[in-house]
Amino acid sequence: MQTTQQSQPHRVDGKRFELEALPWLDDVYRFALSMTRDEADADDIVQETFLRAYRSWHTFEPGSECRKWLFTICRNVFLRVRERERKRVDCGGDDAQLETLAAVRVSVAAIGDGAEDLFSRLDLAPALERAIGELPEVFRSAVVLVDVEGMAYNEAASILGVPVGTIRSRLFRGRRLLQEALIEYARDAGLVVTSGVPCTGVS
Amino acid sequence: MDCLEVVRQLWDYLDSELTDEAMARIHRHLAQCRQCYPQFDFERTFLDAVAATRREHPAPNLIRRKVLAKLRKAGLDL
Numbered sequence: 001m002q003t004t005q006q007s008q009p010h011r012v013d014g015k016r017f018e019l020e021a022l023p024w025l026d027d028v029y030r031f032a033l034s035m036t037r038d039e040a041d042a043d044d045i046v047q048e049t050f051l052r053a054y055r056s057w058h059t060f061e062p063g064s065e066c067r068k069w070l071f072t073i074c075r076n077v078f079l080r081v082r083e084r085e086r087k088r089v090d091c092g093g094d095d096a097q098l099e100t101l102a103a104v105r106v107s108v109a110a111i112g113d114g115a116e117d118l119f120s121r122l123d124l125a126p127a128l129e130r131a132i133g134e135l136p137e138v139f140r141s142a143v144v145l146v147d148v149e150g151m152a153y154n155e156a157a158s159i160l161g162v163p164v165g166t167i168r169s170r171l172f173r174g175r176r177l178l179q180e181a182l183i184e185y186a187r188d189a190g191l192v193v194t195s196g197v198p199c200t201g202v203s
Numbered sequence: 204m205d206c207l208e209v210v211r212q213l214w215d216y217l218d219s220e221l222t223d224e225a226m227a228r229i230h231r232h233l234a235q236c237r238q239c240y241p242q243f244d245f246e247r248t249f250l251d252a253v254a255a256t257r258r259e260h261p262a263p264n265l266i267r268r269k270v271l272a273k274l275r276k277a278g279l280d281l
Contacts, residue, residue: 029262
C-alpha cells in the first residue's frame with residue numbers, strides 16, 4: 001500500500017522560488033537564445049525550464065548558485081528538444097594545448113598583417129556576434145558560458161555535463177574558429193591587408 | 204619558463220585557471236618578453252570583445268507572462 005507521503009507532490013515554497021529563481025529569467029532567456037538562435041524556440045525552452053525548476057525545486061540546495069542550477073536545467077531541456085533533429089558534429093580532438101598553439105598561429109599572422117588592434121574596433125562587434133551565432137553548438141555553448149557569462153571552466157563543465165578538459169578544448173577551439181572567422185571578415189572588408197603567409201615561429 | 208610554455212598556457216592564464224604560482228611565473232615572463240606580450244595583448248583584447256557581446260536580452264514580456272501563467276497552473280501562488 002502506498003503511503004500518503006509517496007503520492008503527495010513536494011510542497012514548493014513559492015515565495016522562495018519567486019525570490020531566488022524568477023529573477024534569473026532574463027539570464028536563462030539569454031542562455032536559451034544563445035543555444036537556439038531562434039526566439040520562438042528560446043521561448044519554449046525558457047517556459048519548460050522554469051516549469052521543471054518549479055517541479056524540482058525541492059532538489060535545489062539552498063545557498064548554492066541558482067543561476068547555474070537553472071542553466072543546467074535549461075541546457076538539458078535544449079538537448080532534449082534538439083534530440084529529434086540531432087546532427088553529428090565533429091567536436092575535434094581533446095587537446096586544448098594544440099588549440100592554444102593553433103590560435104597563437106592565428107594571432108601571430110594577424111599581428112603580422114598589422115591587425116593587432118583588430119578586436120578593439122567597435123565596427124567588428126556585429127561580425128563577432130554573427131560569428132558566435134554561427135559556431136557549431138558544442139563550441140558556442142562553451143564560449144557563451146565562459147567568455148560571455150563569465151563562468152569558470154568547472155562551472156561550465158558542470159552545466160554542460162562534460163569533463164573540464166572537454167570544456168577547455170571546446171572553448172579553445174571555439175575561440176580559434178571565432179578569430180579565424182573575424183580575420184577573414186576583416187580581410188574581406190579591407191580592414192586588414194594580407195601580406196602573404198607570415199612566418200609564425202610556432203609549428 | 205620559455206615562450207612556448209607561456210603561449211601554451213596563455214588562455215588558461217587569461218582565464219585565471221592556473222595555480223597562483225603558474226600565474227605569477229607567466230605574469231613575470233610577460234612583463235619582460237617582447238615576443239609574448241603582443242600575443243597576450245591580442246588575446247586579451249579578443250576576449251574583451253567577446254565578453255562585450257553580452258547584451259542584456261531581457262526576456263520579452265510575453266515570455267515572462269507565459270512562464271508565470273505556466274507556474275500558476277502548476278500550483279505556484281504568486
